[in-house]
Amino acid sequence: MRKLHLQRYTPGQRSNHWAVVICFVLAGISGFALFHPALFWLTSLVGGPQWARILHPYLGIAMFVLFLLMFLMFVGANIWRREDSEWLGSAGKLVSNPNQARMPAVGKYNGGQKLVFWIFTWSLVLLLGSGLLFWQAWFADSVPIWLQRIAVVVHAVSAFALILAAIVHIYAAIWVKGTLHAMVRGTVSTGWAKHHHPLWYREQMQRQTPTAQPTDAA
Numbered sequence: 001m002r003k004l005h006l007q008r009y010t011p012g013q014r015s016n017h018w019a020v021v022i023c024f025v026l027a028g029i030s031g032f033a034l035f036h037p038a039l040f041w042l043t044s045l046v047g048g049p050q051w052a053r054i055l056h057p058y059l060g061i062a063m064f065v066l067f068l069l070m071f072l073m074f075v076g077a078n079i080w081r082r083e084d085s086e087w088l089g090s091a092g093k094l095v096s097n098p099n100q101a102r103m104p105a106v107g108k109y110n111g112g113q114k115l116v117f118w119i120f121t122w123s124l125v126l127l128l129g130s131g132l133l134f135w136q137a138w139f140a141d142s143v144p145i146w147l148q149r150i151a152v153v154v155h156a157v158s159a160f161a162l163i164l165a166a167i168v169h170i171y172a173a174i175w176v177k178g179t180l181h182a183m184v185r186g187t188v189s190t191g192w193a194k195h196h197h198p199l200w201y202r203e204q205m206q207r208q209t210p211t212a213q214p215t216d217a218a
């Protein structure tokens, strides 16, 4: 049996996404290791304490630059619309009763995905801006200590927001069957598209011809 699929991401977009994920994990490990003595053991996963301290800011910058590329590619599809607020308003029903909830028709991304996208964007901007202010190796000497103290708090709060949003993002990617396939193989089934993103499905059906793929793919 074969199933019809639509292209959702190009190989370049997927490589970009997974490069962001690698930076996110490594910057997260080295960041947690520096955050509290109880998490110091994490330094052994990134080459020891000195390397954790040296690498963390560069991993953060790499993540920001790579995310910026994704931002430029996906911002157009993440512009907030009226149906996104309606979708978010019904999200509780979707979580408690996925089969019964009647959700407003959405395009390439739904309100939840767009909210996560904007939390990713703003938390990364704040992480970069605040991190530069207390980067001892380069800039901290010329920044007043009171500003560095505020920057440390902003850095921790935005990291918390980013991690929370990433947990929601990963949960949704696994929970909504067939979604991971989009970021692993680049395609989704026509059934997935019609069910979860009907406006995008309609638009794609006018643009591309669905291709057949074996059904063992999610």
Ligand code: HEM
Pocket: 008, 017, 020, 021, 024, 067, 070, 074, 078, 109, 113, 114, 117, 120, 166, 169, 170, 173, 179, 180, 181, 182, 183
């Ligand atoms: C293990 C971790 C992750 C997994 C499994 C994952 C999975 C996915 C999947 C399946 C999609 C496609 C969703 C769709 O087309 O409907 C996606 C899209 C996306 N992901 Fe991830 N992701 C992960 C981590 C991250 C991180 C850390 C970031 C950024 C900080 C990120 C940013 C994005 C963005 C910007 C999109 C495009 C969708 C949008 O604009 O809302 N992802 N991800």
